[in-house]
Amino acid sequence: MTTDTPTKSPEAAPEPPPGTAPVTKRIPQGHKRLLTRRDRLTLGFMAGLPTILHVALVWVTALASILLAFTSWNGIGFDSIQWVGLENFKELFTNNPQFWPAVEHNVIWFVVLICIPTPLGLFLAVQLDKKIKFSRVYQTAFFLPVVLSMAVIGFVWQLVYNPDTGLINSVIGANKPGHYIDWIGDPNLNLWAILIAASWRHTGYMMILYLAGLKGVDPSLREASALDGASEWQTFKNVIFPVLRPTNTVVLVVTIIEALRAFDLVFVFNKGAEGTELLSILVTNNIIGESSRIGYGSAIAVVLLLISLVVIIPYLVSTFRKERRA
């Protein structure tokens, strides 16, 4: 500390006098000479500013929303916040006809994504990995939907599903009274209709992830299994797929995240009406608006957060355990 003294301005005077035991012990510090005062300031700024932003925008808001979940607030003035305890959650679990369907739909979303587009993406990746003709063209075609924003996909698929003028109903003649298929309004159909659109995009995403994984497979493994006389399927099942394990983990995490954050496609499609309710949409509907129910919306957000934690914590625990072992 004392080495700084000559450059110090007088305002730094009220400091513990040099020579006290704990300070003298810590004086020899090598790296201090490497960093000038200016460097330290810059470093402090570069590390400090993002930290402040991160804490303010991520942690403070998350904690605030957890706190708000126990209040009733219409968003006008801080003095109108009322503490209501667990009322919001009670209301949510027992009284909100949209809540349980929303939870169910988020789960369905995940199951469908993991069961249909993921194997499909793996299948396409394996085919493309064989260096067939026009591989690049197919790759681009399948990946194209991933480049589009979900909102745009929503608009495109609405044109396909529009019950009166949409492609499907016009082609199969299901837009006449009597045999009318309401792809967007019928709660038995609309979630599946949307999931087809979501899968359309997710397949390309999965394909690219698996393609990257496959490129990383050591060619000598294939060679060895070919020499041992394994069929193509056997090679894939017993050699390639086990090697893809890290990719599978990434795919699983990505799919869980996609299922939990599902929002934009549905919001554009029919705003989460009957049959397509999702937790994220319930949060939005309650918080955004002219007289919003911020406490209640926060309670739904907390439920979403808890579900995310239930999924993410075991994943993180197992990853860290592996790292420690390695």
Added chain:
Amino acid sequence: MPDFSLPSASRRSVLRGIGGAAVLGAGIPLLSACGGSGASSDPKTVTLGSKASDPVPKKAFADIYAGFKKDSGITVDVNTKDSNTFQEQINAYLQGTPDDVFTWFAGYRMQFFAAKGLATPIDDVWQTIGGNFPEAMKKLSKGEDGKYYFVPLYSYPWALFYRKSVFKQYGYEVPTTWDQLVALCKQMEKDKLVPIAFGDKDAWPALGTFDQINFRQNGYDFHVDLMAGKAAWTDAKVRKVFDLWTEILPYHQEGATGRTWQDAAQTLASKKAGMYLLGTFVAQQFTDKAALDDLDFFAFPEIDPAYGQDTVEAPTDGFMMSKSPKNKAGAVKLLEYLGTPAAEEIYLKSDPSVVAASTKASTDAYTALQKKAYEMISGAKSLTQFMDRDSRPDFTSTVMQPALQKFVRDPKGIDSLLSSIERQKKTIFASN
């Protein structure tokens, strides 16, 4: 052990930073105080937040502000936002630094912000413009405290629309009672028409059908009580409304929850549907001049003779003054101008799908449709706004819209639906 000197150096800089921030922070109110009292408050400019983002109303409003400038020499600095965004953000907007004057809706939605102290009472404006408006409009412009907060500009009634040529072709007559309406629906079905066009994808059109049946069956007072959360949704009177609705629901266009109102309007325009219950803005979908001239409407038929057709649903749009306008004198002048028949006439020249709120505005330039709408409103004993303007928007958007979509798709299980609505209503109305 952590380095002692590094944090100490950076702590000083942090402290200095905090000091600087404190100086800055102290400076902000100073600066804004300056802005409020002096330089930036230009007496020749009034700022106005507008939700009129569609081309037709945007131009019509611009014409009014040009007229005001000519009259008073004061420029209106308009800040237009997409209308949905404007509505969603109104809460934060009014609490931040809003424009001096802003566009808004009459009724509960105006009273809500007035009661929260986010608007300035404008009784002084009404002393000047009061003579221009009928009693029903005055009622609509007052907050719960009895002070005026709103200057209405135009209204548009809800009614059953039809095409004159279709009614002529099949020899239909305009129904004036419920039984006649049901009979007409049956006849239209026989004639291979969709009796009532319907699109509820946006979830609000069904609210309008409920309103009509409810105030025809139970009267204006009960409707108002129900909207204010005073009457119970489990009341037998409400149940009766849904029973009546169930009776005509089969004659509505199939698959309503997947169709927008614009698409539903097209079935009326293409003569595939016989009738359509909507506001007069349905005319915007009739781009063909001949088809527009062929469009006509009638009031929703009488259900209980005690109430007849005395209530008209006529949402009214207009202006309010924000809580602390920078140029209050200018804002008052602007609102006084907006309350004149002249301002309304300018607006109606560019947007013929609505009618003036003032009875003094000239009706000479009105189309036949506008004249009829005007008569309907001025002959009404009571005016309603629309369910989401007569009740808490958080209740109508999070409870009523999904509930009515559920009912429209599957009208069975009304009782459990109504008790669910009532339970949710209680918690929402119990909060602040």
